Amino acid sequence: xxxxxxxxxxxxxxxxxxxxxxxxxxxxxxxxxxxxxxxxxxxxxxxxxxxxxxxxxxxxxxxxxxxxxxxxxxxxxxxxxxxxxxxxxxxxxxxxxxxxxxxxxxxxxxxxxxxxxxxxxxxxxxxxxxxxxxxxxxxxxxxxxxxxxxxxxxxxxxxxxxxxxxxxxxxxxxxxxxxxxxxxxxxxxxxxxxxxxxxxxxxxxxxxxxxxxxxxxxxxxxxxxxxxxxxxxxxxx
Amino acid sequence: xxxxxxxxxxxxxxxxxxxxxxxxxxxxxxxxxxxxxxxxxxxxxxxxxxxxxxxxxxxxxxxxxxxxxxxxxxxxxxxxxxxxxxxxxxxxxxxxxxxxxxxxxxxxxxxxxxxxxxxxxxxxxxxxxxxxxxxxxxxxxxxxxxxxxxxxxxxxxxxxxxxxxxxxxxxxxxxxxxxxxxxxxxxxxxxxxxxxxxxxxxxxxxxxxxxxxxxxxxxxxxxxxxxxxxxxxxxxxxxxxxxxxxxxxxxxxxxxxxxxxxxxxxxxxxxxxxxxxxxxxxxxxxxxxxxxxxxxx
Numbered sequence: 247x248x249x250x251x252x253x254x255x256x257x258x259x260x261x262x263x264x265x266x267x268x269x270x271x272x273x274x275x276x277x278x279x280x281x282x283x284x285x286x287x288x289x290x291x292x293x294x295x296x297x298x299x300x301x302x303x304x305x306x307x308x309x310x311x312x313x314x315x316x317x318x319x320x321x322x323x324x325x326x327x328x329x330x331x332x333x334x335x336x337x338x339x340x341x342x343x344x345x346x347x348x349x350x351x352x353x354x355x356x357x358x359x360x361x362x363x364x365x366x367x368x369x370x371x372x373x374x375x376x377x378x379x380x381x382x383x384x385x386x387x388x389x390x391x392x393x394x395x396x397x398x399x400x401x402x403x404x405x406x407x408x409x410x411x412x413x414x415x416x417x418x419x420x421x422x423x424x425x426x427x428x429x430x431x432x433x434x435x436x437x438x439x440x441x442x443x444x445x446x447x448x449x450x451x452x453x454x455x456x457x458x459x460x461x462x463x464x465x466x467x468x469x470x471x472x473x474x475x476x477x478x479x480x481x482x483x
Numbered sequence: 484x485x486x487x488x489x490x491x492x493x494x495x496x497x498x499x500x501x502x503x504x505x506x507x508x509x510x511x512x513x514x515x516x517x518x519x520x521x522x523x524x525x526x527x528x529x530x531x532x533x534x535x536x537x538x539x540x541x542x543x544x545x546x547x548x549x550x551x552x553x554x555x556x557x558x559x560x561x562x563x564x565x566x567x568x569x570x571x572x573x574x575x576x577x578x579x580x581x582x583x584x585x586x587x588x589x590x591x592x593x594x595x596x597x598x599x600x601x602x603x604x605x606x607x608x609x610x611x612x613x614x615x616x617x618x619x620x621x622x623x624x625x626x627x628x629x630x631x632x633x634x635x636x637x638x639x640x641x642x643x644x645x646x647x648x649x650x651x652x653x654x655x656x657x658x659x660x661x662x663x664x665x666x667x668x669x670x671x672x673x674x675x676x677x678x679x680x681x682x683x684x685x686x687x688x689x690x691x692x693x694x695x696x697x698x699x700x701x702x703x704x705x706x707x708x709x710x711x712x713x714x715x716x717x718x719x720x721x722x723x724x725x726x727x728x729x730x731x732x733x734x735x736x737x738x739x740x741x742x743x744x745x746x747x748x749x750x751x752x753x754x755x756x757x758x759x760x761x762x763x764x765x766x767x768x769x770x771x772x773x774x775x776x777x778x779x780x
Contacts, residue, residue: 297691319696320696322690323690323693323694323695323696324693325693326690326691326692326693327692327693328693329693331691337684337687337688337691339684339685339688350688350692351688351692353492354492354688354689354692354694354698354699355692355693355694355698356485356486356488356489356492356698357485357488358484358488398688398692402692402693
């Protein structure tokens, strides 16, 4: 069953830069997909178009039955409620505790407290932070902070979890821990995972589908792919 | 229920934000307070000026003096004509003799002078009250056309200039107040702008987790509303107690009985309500402007 269907999508910015050109791809429900590519390849634009942070200039993008390309600004929230997003820089609220940060996502949607509590506890337990509910982000390590961000992203039980370089700020061991958590989410709840990353080791180890974007187009799409980089790109990992 | 929870959350967040950016909030509240005090003064002034003008207009009469040799028959015919004239409300006859005795009572000098004269120099007259003061001049003109009418006057010039001055005061105050209202809205808008910047991450997360645009914007609009309402508290208290105090110490008049102040109640309560509405609207307008300009969602 297709969760994401992209047909001939283009993204051309007002200054004339083409970020995505004639991109077509489908992603099934429950898949785990890595999106790799060098800086400026169009990888981030592709990811952003999936959660409608960017709107395609041309073409069609359907996510979970919603035509993202036709979605009006005022209706974007309907799409976002089906998606969880995790970033490299965690984006936690520093004055809120772990519990409050995760609950924040549900509070803004207007859920009653009696529904919020069990959902938050379930999400926090899934990332293994049940004993740090009352801690502030400043009292947590980088890996723990990312786990809070993951808990916040999955608390509303999304069909799709988009991870934009979630291990970019973490050391290799912590990165592995985070990947384990994300893989578990993928297996346990059949949540589709799309992860943009530069981490060669992780990609090669996981043996999942790998989509490589270079110069605004998909240059490779392997079901059990490995990290491939363009000759001109220097990769630190 | 869901809408109520979002509303409740918005109100809670806006209060938090008012106190989190306390220095800016105080500046906005102070500016609103000053503006609304001036709005209150302007309202009190305008309303009372209108009141005084209406009183003055009510007092306006045409005094018609008949020539000395007017026969009784002509006078009665004239009186009948006056009473059937379109704009005439009332025409009260006052003879030369009545004027004389009235003037004699006013001062001893006048009494001696009038007693010295063998013949009464004062003319028979009519004091005419009109229905519509705007047609006062044309009615006076009509009366002047009678051949036995010596003069018909209503105090041209003086009345117009008094009303003109009052009118200029009202208009001037309104212009100043409007300018201040705009400045206040701009300041509140600036406060909300900084709030938006300080809550950038929060807004970003709200958008990512699928909060509707209304749920994101509402706290900011409420914040403007709260700033406006807080700014109207002092002006409301001042206008209620200040006006009642002014009315009490002046006895309801300023300088002369013609310049009569309006009764404090329900006038001050209407002013208070108006200030509250203006304060909250200015606050909401300011925040709406900032939300539209800086909250790109």
